[in-house]
Amino acid sequence: MKRSIEDTSIVFIGAGNLATNLAKAFYRKGFRIAQVYSRTEASAKALAQLVEADYTTDLSALKHHARMYVVALKDSALSQLLPIMTSGREQALWVHTAGSVPMEVWNGLVERYGVFYPLQTFSKQREVDFKEIPIFVEGCAPEVTAFLKEVAATLSKKVYEADSSQRERLHLAAVFACNFTNHMYALAARLLEHNHLPFNVLLPLIDETARKVHELSPCEAQTGPALRYDENVINHHLQLLADEPRLQEVYRLLSRSIHEEKQP
Amino acid sequence: MKRSIEDTSIVFIGAGNLATNLAKAFYRKGFRIAQVYSRTEASAKALAQLVEADYTTDLSALKHHARMYVVALKDSALSQLLPIMTSGREQALWVHTAGSVPMEVWNGLVERYGVFYPLQTFSKQREVDFKEIPIFVEGCAPEVTAFLKEVAATLSKKVYEADSSQRERLHLAAVFACNFTNHMYALAARLLEHNHLPFNVLLPLIDETARKVHELSPCEAQTGPALRYDENVINHHLQLLADEPRLQEVYRLLSRSIHEEKQP
Numbered sequence: 001m002k003r004s005i006e007d008t009s010i011v012f013i014g015a016g017n018l019a020t021n022l023a024k025a026f027y028r029k030g031f032r033i034a035q036v037y038s039r040t041e042a043s044a045k046a047l048a049q050l051v052e053a054d055y056t057t058d059l060s061a062l063k064h065h066a067r068m069y070v071v072a073l074k075d076s077a078l079s080q081l082l083p084i085m086t087s088g089r090e091q092a093l094w095v096h097t098a099g100s101v102p103m104e105v106w107n108g109l110v111e112r113y114g115v116f117y118p119l120q121t122f123s124k125q126r127e128v129d130f131k132e133i134p135i136f137v138e139g140c141a142p143e144v145t146a147f148l149k150e151v152a153a154t155l156s157k158k159v160y161e162a163d164s165s166q167r168e169r170l171h172l173a174a175v176f177a178c179n180f181t182n183h184m185y186a187l188a189a190r191l192l193e194h195n196h197l198p199f200n201v202l203l204p205l206i207d208e209t210a211r212k213v214h215e216l217s218p219c220e221a222q223t224g225p226a227l228r229y230d231e232n233v234i235n236h237h238l239q240l241l242a243d244e245p246r247l248q249e250v251y252r253l254l255s256r257s258i259h260e261e262k263q264p
Numbered sequence: 265m266k267r268s269i270e271d272t273s274i275v276f277i278g279a280g281n282l283a284t285n286l287a288k289a290f291y292r293k294g295f296r297i298a299q300v301y302s303r304t305e306a307s308a309k310a311l312a313q314l315v316e317a318d319y320t321t322d323l324s325a326l327k328h329h330a331r332m333y334v335v336a337l338k339d340s341a342l343s344q345l346l347p348i349m350t351s352g353r354e355q356a357l358w359v360h361t362a363g364s365v366p367m368e369v370w371n372g373l374v375e376r377y378g379v380f381y382p383l384q385t386f387s388k389q390r391e392v393d394f395k396e397i398p399i400f401v402e403g404c405a406p407e408v409t410a411f412l413k414e415v416a417a418t419l420s421k422k423v424y425e426a427d428s429s430q431r432e433r434l435h436l437a438a439v440f441a442c443n444f445t446n447h448m449y450a451l452a453a454r455l456l457e458h459n460h461l462p463f464n465v466l467l468p469l470i471d472e473t474a475r476k477v478h479e480l481s482p483c484e485a486q487t488g489p490a491l492r493y494d495e496n497v498i499n500h501h502l503q504l505l506a507d508e509p510r511l512q513e514v515y516r517l518l519s520r521s522i523h524e525e526k527q528p
Contacts, residue, residue: 175501176448204398219450221385225364240433261451
């Protein structure tokens with residue numbers, strides 16, 4: 001009898017933002033989530049309940065017979081924990097989800113391994129639609145890559161292969177396009193709050209800024225005083241930020257960077 | 265016979281991104297655009313054709329009998345040109361559209377004046393829907409403010425009063441939320457381009473980053489290595505940017521800023 005791809009049972013190691021969103025997406029597609037591990041019992045339990053899985057806070061209590069183990073931990077915790085979690089479970093397929101961790105981290109620990117990297121920002125509080133999320137996979141062998149592509153394709157229309165070097169570049173670009181962008185929103189929110197203005201007046205602007213780069217390149221889409229090198233406005237803004245030295249530093253550096261980006 | 269608000273004839277001084285979008289929006293709503301001025305003939309002509317207006321490149325040739333004059337010039341050009349353009353046209357209503365120029369710039373030049381500030385990023389190549397754009401107005405007298413609100417309400421559902429001090433804060437916040445955000449997109453695009461990866465793989469991430477702050481505050485929405493203070497990843501990214509000192513500087517400052525923003 002042919003086994004369908006959704007018969008793949010999955011153990012999640014990690015119950016953070018990415019693990020939560022990914023486990024829920026797999027669960028909805030009919031995969032069986034066998035177990036969730038987290039160092040924190042509350043996190044492990046919360047995710048396990050959502051996806052009808054068992055949970056543990058003890059890496060040595062990981063189940064032995066799942067088909068795929070998905071490791072979604074903070075990068076700094078990852079490499080030191082891999083030997084513990086893989087020990088005795090070398091026959092399974094192991095993947096991690098970290099943009100900046102090379103596939104070779106699995107070398108010598110297990111035989112079948114790879115990377116499963118969804119390029120998106122995840123928060124537990126917010127559901128995302130995986131269909132549009134680019135998923136970049138890398139496998140230790142062609143049949144592993146093919147299997148990961150098949151698994152990824154159950155979630156998303158946009159599945160690509162990327163090696164570790166491409167993936168770390170994607171991750172770096174994503175830090176700019178997402179993490180730093182969101183920080184710009186946070187600084188804007190703080191400036192408005194200090195002046196008793198509501199953040200939501202910025203939402204149409206934030207939306208349009210994102211929509212614009214669907215049609216124009218970011219260089220074509222750039223506007224504002226730094227691009228025009230309107231020193232009156234720039235200096236006036238720096239004055240307004242006199243009480244906020246960190247924001248002033250950010251304003252100065254990014255204005256210079258916009259100006260230099262324009263030069264050939 | 266009652267004059268309807270759309271009988272207001274408007275002269276545009278400026279034919280840049282904002283002037284183009286605003287003039288087109290007024291034109292569509294049935295206002296008569298009497299004339300367009302730009303220093304550059306091609307720009308003046310291009311906008312004039314779109315809105316069936318006359319055009320000029322000579323400020324002294326501005327028509328005398330329009331009801332409203334909308335000045336949308338680069339801030340640095342604004343104050344020195346106001347005396348020339350208003351001379352002999354003191355009876356009309358004059359407004360500028362600059363976030364960071366106080367209303368008092370009109371003082372002593374004309375009797376009826378104000379500010380008409382749509383909080384949005386405009387590019388000539390891209391049409392925007394004014395209905396959702398917050399427009400902040402300020403008038404020299406209650407009846408001027410009321411008139412500007414009425415005019416603004418023909419374009420947008422979101423019309424507010426804001427004094428010059430609030431407006432400059434809004435503009436400053438918009439520089440962070442839009443201009444600096446777009447620059448983050450531009451830097452991400454460059455990083456991908458150097459590695460022959462297409463920019464459009466980032467679009468779902470960019471969209472989700474913008475959508476998230478409709479539901480979560482930017483602080484709640486923050487993710488990434490700087491927030492987790494994942495030094496492995498941060499240092500690795502700084503290494504990847506070794507050939508790009510400016511991007512490295514941006515990465516370092518914004519990572520520190522994200523980390524400090526989290527502290528109480």
